[in-house]
Amino acid sequence: xxxxxxxxxxxxxxxxxxxxxxxxxxxxxxxxxxxxxxxxxxxxxxxxxxxxxxxxxxxxxxxxxxxxxxxxxxxxxxxxxxxxxxxxxxxxxxxxxxxxxxxxxxxxxxxxxxxxxxxxxxxxxxxxxxxxxxxxxxxxxxxxxxxxxxx
Amino acid sequence: xxxxxxxxxxxxxxxxxxxxxxxxxxxxxxxxxxxxxxxxxxxxxxxxxxxxxxxxxxxxxxxxxxxxxxxxxxxxxxxxxxxxxxxxxxxxxxxxxxxxxxxxxxxxxxxxxxxxxx
Numbered sequence: 001x002x003x004x005x006x007x008x009x010x011x012x013x014x015x016x017x018x019x020x021x022x023x024x025x026x027x028x029x030x031x032x033x034x035x036x037x038x039x040x041x042x043x044x045x046x047x048x049x050x051x052x053x054x055x056x057x058x059x060x061x062x063x064x065x066x067x068x069x070x071x072x073x074x075x076x077x078x079x080x081x082x083x084x085x086x087x088x089x090x091x092x093x094x095x096x097x098x099x100x101x102x103x104x105x106x107x108x109x110x111x112x113x114x115x116x117x118x119x120x121x122x123x124x125x126x127x128x129x130x131x132x133x134x135x136x137x138x139x140x141x142x143x144x145x146x147x148x149x150x151x
Numbered sequence: 152x153x154x155x156x157x158x159x160x161x162x163x164x165x166x167x168x169x170x171x172x173x174x175x176x177x178x179x180x181x182x183x184x185x186x187x188x189x190x191x192x193x194x195x196x197x198x199x200x201x202x203x204x205x206x207x208x209x210x211x212x213x214x215x216x217x218x219x220x221x222x223x224x225x226x227x228x229x230x231x232x233x234x235x236x237x238x239x240x241x242x243x244x245x246x247x248x249x250x251x252x253x254x255x256x257x258x259x260x261x262x263x264x265x266x267x268x269x
Contacts, residue, residue, distance in 0.1 A: 024205055024209070027206055027208070027213070028209065034212070048194075048215075052189045052190070055209070055213055056186065111202070111204050111206055112183055112184055112200075112202045112204070112207070112210075113186065115184045115186050115187065117184070117186035117187065118186055121189060
């Protein structure tokens with residue numbers, strides 16, 4: 001069955017470059033994608049989850065990596081949020097997923113980040129999450145939100 | 152209770168968006184961790200924090216915050232205040248600390264969760 005949002009959601013790709021320590025691109029890209037999703041008439045709950053994933057994932061790249069890219073694909077079924085970075089990688093993904101575990105500096109903590117909640121937050125907001133990392137090379141994070149099943 | 156009442160109750164100085172102070176306040180969230188805000192805050196909440204960096208504006212936008220109260224007499228710099236005018240996010244600053252702000256607002260009927268409002 002087709003509902004309104006299904007019929008009118010186009011295929012869209014949004015891309016943002018993330019430079020090392022460009023802490024503000026995370027919030028900016030989250031706000032911009034949020035606006036786009038609002039214009040598309042997406043549900044508030046979907047918009048919020050997408051914005052949180054973007055904010056946290058892009059912040060992770062800015063904090064930990066040398067540089068990276070954030071891509072958001074929107075199609076009638078799924079919103080995919082992907083970050084690809086060149087950086088130190090994550091030696092132990094399971095540990096990094098633990099709430100409260102963080103390797104962020106004091107500078108980051110003073111800004112209100114680095115509480116070890118970024119990846120757990122992303123996990124909680126996504127329907128699918130895949131993280132691939134090579135130590136010394138970089139990390140790729142793929143999060144998906146399905147538009148037609150309630151989490 | 153609207154934002155003007157909140158400013159009066161907390162003896163807060165209005166920093167921006169005077170014209171939006173008629174906004175009704177139902178829920179409130181007090182915290183200094185952005186991740187925690189993003190995860191827990193309900194839309195249209197009044198945000199109480201001592202964070203004054205530019206992240207607070209982005210975070211407030213992402214979570215559709217109603218307004219931001221800075222505690223401990225803290226004020227963000229001029230560029231942030233200007234930006235808040237552009238995006239329509241009222242900012243205010245009070246000398247009171249988080250605990251006292253929360254106590255006063257709770258006593259005035261504001262709750263953390265919209266479901267707790269009877």
